[in-house]
Amino acid sequence: MTENAVQIDNLVKYFDGRCVLDGIDLQIPPGCIYGLLGRNGSGKTTIIRILLGLDSPTRGQTLLFDRNSLQLSAHDRSRIGYVAEGHHLIQHYPVAKLIKLARGLAPHWDAELFDHLINTFRLPLDRKVKKLSTGMRAQLNLALALAANPELLILDDPTLGLDTIVRRQFLELAIDLIQKQGRTILFSSHILSDVERIADRIGILLAGKLVVDCPLDQLKNRVKKIRLIFPQSAPTDLHLTDIVSQQYDNHELILTVANWNQQKQNYLQTYNPTSITEIPLSLEDIFIECTNPNPATLTIEPQGDQPC
Amino acid sequence: MLTLIKRESQSLCLYLALPGLASIILAILFYLEIARRHQFSPYSPISNSMYEFFWVIAFCLPPLCAGMGLYQMLADRTHKISAFLLTHATTRSRIFLARLAVGLIAVLLLSLFWPAIFAFLINKYPRAIPGAMEFFMPRLIILTILNLTCYSLGILLGLYRNIRIALSAGIFLTAILITLIAIKGFTLTPAILLLLIAAAITRTWQKFLTRPL
Known part of the structure; x- marks a missing residue:
């Protein structure tokens, strides 16, 4: 060993x-x-x-x-x-x-x-x-x-x-x-x-x-910032786990989600947004999101046993 | 280990420079005084001068030794010396042992300097100081043990965060020990002092190994 x-x-x-x-x-x-x-x-x-x-x-x-x-x-x-x-x-x-x-x-x-x-x-x-x-x-x-x-x-x-x-x-x-x-x-x-x-x-x-x-690569893949535009008002009751932060602006919803995966993307599609775009995050952006004074939730679960 | 001992010696040299010089000057004055008295009346006892000098030494050396212990530990904390050393290839035990070894040797040098001076004078003027060897030597040995005790208490108190408390406690404990000697004379059992030395060093070691640096 x-x-x-x-x-x-x-x-x-x-x-x-x-x-x-x-x-x-x-x-x-x-x-x-x-x-x-x-x-x-x-x-x-x-x-x-x-x-x-x-x-x-x-x-x-x-x-x-x-x-x-x-x-x-x-x-x-x-x-x-x-x-x-x-x-x-x-x-x-x-x-x-x-x-x-x-x-x-x-x-x-x-x-x-x-x-x-x-x-x-x-x-x-x-x-x-x-x-x-x-x-x-x-x-x-x-x-x-x-x-x-x-x-x-x-x-x-x-x-x-x-x-x-x-x-x-x-x-x-x-x-x-x-x-x-x-x-x-x-x-x-x-x-x-x-x-x-x-x-x-x-x-x-x-x-x-x-x-x-x-x-680091996994962190960048697992923490995503998503902009969703809705035809009507953005939904306020998203039943999505691992939301780090969310900002509403009438038709627009900006979400930062930890442990991002296809399942979460599919779930967001069910709200029928007119567009879903990913906002690129640098490590600094991820850090700021993660150390937000009131993060709703945050624990990045590693995917499998990945050494450096 | 040698590097650590060398560093400790250099550091202590600064502290020892003044008392070392003072000791040498005092020893020369002492010699001149005895020689002068001996010249005028070679057959009359001149032990009074020796007593006076002896008491000067007995009152000066213990606080100096306590101060040396305090200085070693306070300088270490102020300059974050152990914190720096510990990020290199050494251990807390080695740092402490090097410090203790150098401190004890310095106390012994400072203390044994006086028996050497007394022995020299007694040999030189044997008739002038009848029975001096029997009188002074046991007292100088007790004084050496007392110095070691004060040094051990000094290093222990130097570990305390509050410098004022450490200094006050150092002065207080040294004063108590000197007062005991002054009242009871040099009949104080060396075993008690040796026990105090062992307890103080053990506690300092234990505290040094576990305290944040």
Whole structure:
């Protein structure tokens, strides 16, 4: 049996009596690029912190390479690279000292790659980390994580605060890494075009629950936005399951439906609309629909066992 | 592990620079004073000076050691050092062990510096300080254990979120221990202090392994 790079079983986390994560189950096989999405405060960073053993779960467990996150050995940790939201490096250290420290801790340090990255980013080695710009800190954080040659790279909103050029550079590096065989990436970001570009599986967190967990293509096929035009007033009592949102405008009805299939399309035909057109949805549109404050219903059921 | 020990040592050097320098200056003054008195009256006892110096050390070192423990843990939290280290190939236990090892060695160096100075002076002026070895050495050993106790309490209190409470509790506990010594003299059972050290380190370790970083 192959080991999962990431496995989360019934993860529950409370902060001061407030439920932040409510029974999350997730598996990420090796080689998968997983985009974890959610609004601010939805629990993305908490999941990542628990995965890395920086925080403990209230209930449930998380495993990295089939090893409990709270019992990861130094060898297990050497297989993981992490780029944190806000880039939590040791701020009062000069860059060169921080690099020396990270190099001393990494058993598989790729000096060639690191030198290449440092030269590409033109990072000033004598400056203190806190004196670097946000972009430079992100680049340093990424360079340190990549040079350790990780099998699993966890990126927690790494492009936050970066300009377009640096963001693009950052993504290209991530794509380079992906092309190396067997690398797994867990990627959380608010810039959905970035996620759409590299992820092959998507998870969406909503109110502490993982409401979507499926391949990106499947998500796009399963969530549809449909415009229906009726000869008379649009019906208000549609008995259709999985409606995420609906907007009425006299003769027009715009529906967003999860778990879309032929059966649902046939059912809508029974209302005799004059036209049914599909409005194309980007990942960002799907995300906005899915994280609507009052979604009528939302759980995207994966079709069969489809790995990345 | 070596990288972690090196990092901890460098970090602690900043804290130890001032007390280290102060200790050296104090030791030189101490030596000069004893030498001066010995020069004027080589056969009269000069142990009073040694007592005075001894009490200065006894009152200064324990708070310094408690402060060192507090500093290690507070600096760690302020600069998110363990959070950074833990995202590399290491574990919480290793981080803690490296910190503890460096801290204990620093306390021992700081504490054993004084018995060394006393031993040197007693050897140099044996007639001037009759019975000094028997008097000072057991007390300096107790003082070393007291320093280790204060350091252990310091690292434990440094884990608490509220810096003011941690500092106040550190000062309070150190004051209690020093007062105990002042009242009861150096007859305090080392076993009690050793028990305190073991309890504080165990609790700190357990807390460090489970707290959010």
